[in-house]
Amino acid sequence: MTMSNPTPTRLTPTPGQTVGPFYGYALPYNKDRELLAPGTPDSIRLQGTVYDGAGHPIPDAILEIWQADAEGNVPHRTGSLVRDGYTFTGFGRSAVGHTGVYTFTTVNPGPTKAGAAPFISVVVFARGLMNRLFTRVYLPENEDALAADPLLRSLEPERRRTLIARRDADGGLTWDIRLQGEGETVFLDFEGSDAGGAAQ
Amino acid sequence: MPEEVTIDIFNADPITEDVSDDATEAAPTTHASAVPALDAAAESQADLSAEMKAIGEAYAQALRNGAAAETQPRLDYAPYRSSVLRHPTKDLHHADPETIEMYSPAFGHMDVHALESDLTIAHNGEPLGERIIVSGRVLDGDGRPVAGQLVEIWQANSSGRYIHKRDQHPAPIDPNFTGVGRCITGADGSYSFTTIKPGAYPWKNHLNAWRPAHIHFSLFGQEFTQRIITQMYFPGDQLFPLDPIYQSILDQDARDRLVATYNHEQTTPEWALAYNWNIVLTGSKRTWTENEALGADGDDHE
Numbered sequence: 001m002t003m004s005n006p007t008p009t010r011l012t013p014t015p016g017q018t019v020g021p022f023y024g025y026a027l028p029y030n031k032d033r034e035l036l037a038p039g040t041p042d043s044i045r046l047q048g049t050v051y052d053g054a055g056h057p058i059p060d061a062i063l064e065i066w067q068a069d070a071e072g073n074v075p076h077r078t079g080s081l082v083r084d085g086y087t088f089t090g091f092g093r094s095a096v097g098h099t100g101v102y103t104f105t106t107v108n109p110g111p112t113k114a115g116a117a118p119f120i121s122v123v124v125f126a127r128g129l130m131n132r133l134f135t136r137v138y139l140p141e142n143e144d145a146l147a148a149d150p151l152l153r154s155l156e157p158e159r160r161r162t163l164i165a166r167r168d169a170d171g172g173l174t175w176d177i178r179l180q181g182e183g184e185t186v187f188l189d190f191e192g193s194d195a196g197g198a199a200q
Numbered sequence: 201m202p203e204e205v206t207i208d209i210f211n212a213d214p215i216t217e218d219v220s221d222d223a224t225e226a227a228p229t230t231h232a233s234a235v236p237a238l239d240a241a242a243e244s245q246a247d248l249s250a251e252m253k254a255i256g257e258a259y260a261q262a263l264r265n266g267a268a269a270e271t272q273p274r275l276d277y278a279p280y281r282s283s284v285l286r287h288p289t290k291d292l293h294h295a296d297p298e299t300i301e302m303y304s305p306a307f308g309h310m311d312v313h314a315l316e317s318d319l320t321i322a323h324n325g326e327p328l329g330e331r332i333i334v335s336g337r338v339l340d341g342d343g344r345p346v347a348g349q350l351v352e353i354w355q356a357n358s359s360g361r362y363i364h365k366r367d368q369h370p371a372p373i374d375p376n377f378t379g380v381g382r383c384i385t386g387a388d389g390s391y392s393f394t395t396i397k398p399g400a401y402p403w404k405n406h407l408n409a410w411r412p413a414h415i416h417f418s419l420f421g422q423e424f425t426q427r428i429i430t431q432m433y434f435p436g437d438q439l440f441p442l443d444p445i446y447q448s449i450l451d452q453d454a455r456d457r458l459v460a461t462y463n464h465e466q467t468t469p470e471w472a473l474a475y476n477w478n479i480v481l482t483g484s485k486r487t488w489t490e491n492e493a494l495g496a497d498g499d500d501h502e
Contacts, residue, residue: 012341014457076306091305112300123427125429126286129287130275131275136295190295190425
C-alpha cells in the first residue's frame, strides 16, 4: 500500500561541500570495496581510474557504488559497514590509490525489470570537487536493452560511451571516470530545473 | 565500545592541499617552535579575496536581474585552486531516477555501535579542547524525517590537526582524540554527537589560507540520489569571508544552512556546550510505503 505525503513542505536542501583531503581515516572501512568476498563464484572485479582535466590520475577521490543483485533485486539488508561475508547489501565504497585506481568486488547486476539495461549507480567525491557527482556504469552486453535505455537514448554517441563499461577477459568490468575534458564522463542531475544552484 | 581506531591510513596517498602535482613536500615538522617555511610564490589572500569578491558581485547582479538563487556550491569555483581541473565543464545531464536510485543502502545497529557517536571516549583519556554536543535532525526536501540512516563525521582536533599522515600542520596530535564518529538516525531523523570543537587549520590554497573550524558530515537519505557530503561550521567565524570552500556557495542564505546555532538550553552545565544543526536532503522521487511514511524504516525489523 502506498500513500502520498499528506503535507508537502518543500525545504531547500543543505549545500554540499568537498570531501576534502582528510577523509582517509574516516570513510574507508574494512572490506568496504568487497560487496562479495573475492573469489566467490560469479564475483567480478569492477575497476577503473579517476582522471582530472589534464588527464592525470586523481589520487584523492573516493567512490561509492549501489546496485541490484544478480537477479535484479534491490537489496534491503544492513551490514555494509560490518560485512558478514555472505549478505549482499549492494553498497560499496572505494578510495582510489595513489595511481587513481579504484576497485570493487561485486556481481553483475541483473535487470531490475524485464528488458531494462542493468547498471550500477555511482557517486564520486574528491578533494577539489565541490560537490558529489552522480553517474551510472552500464554493463556492455545486451545492446537492445542499452539502445532502449531512457538515459542512454538521450545522449550523443560519444557521451553515451562514457557510461558503458568494458568487459575484461577475466569477466570483470573496467570503467574510467574523467571529471573534465576529453571524454568527460556524463554526470547526472536528478533534481530537474527547480532545485536552484548552478547545474547541480 | 568502538575498537581503538588505528592511525594507519587506508588511503596512503600524497594528499596535500597543494595545487600543483609536483609540490615539494615540506619535511614534517613536529617541533612546536618550527614554523614552516613560507612559499614566496604563493598567491596572497588579497588576490584570492578580490577574485571571490568579483564572483560574488556578478552573482548579486544576476540575482537583481531575476536569476534564481543558487542553493549549492559552484562546481567551477576557481578560487579553490584544486577545483580547476576537477569540475565537469559540461552541464549535468538530467536523468529520472530509476529503480536502484530510488532506494538507499540500509544501515543499522549491526553496522554502527551506539558509542561511536561519542568522539571523546575512543581512547583512555579525555581529549583536549572544548567539549561540545552537536545534534539535529536529518530531513528530506519534503520535511519528512530521514529515519534509520547513516551519519558519519570526521574533524580536526582542538588544535586544528587531523589524524592523517599527510596533514603537516605543526600543531599537536591529541593521543586521546581521533576525530571520527558515526550514528544511525532515530525515527524522527535525529542524530547527536559528543565531540571537541575543532580548531581552524592552515592549508596551501594560497599564502595564509586558513579553513574555518568545521566538521565533515556524510549523509544518506532514503534514496541514493539524496546522498551528500558536506561541512558544518560554527557561528560567527571570522574566516568565512576569506575561505574559498565556504565562499564557493555564493548565496548567503545557502551558506547560512551550513552554520550551526549555539543552544544554551541544551548546553549541559559544567560539561559541554550544545550546537544544533539540521540537514535537509533533496526531495523524494518515489511514492513511499505506509511504513516508510510513518518513520518505521531502518533496521531492527529484519
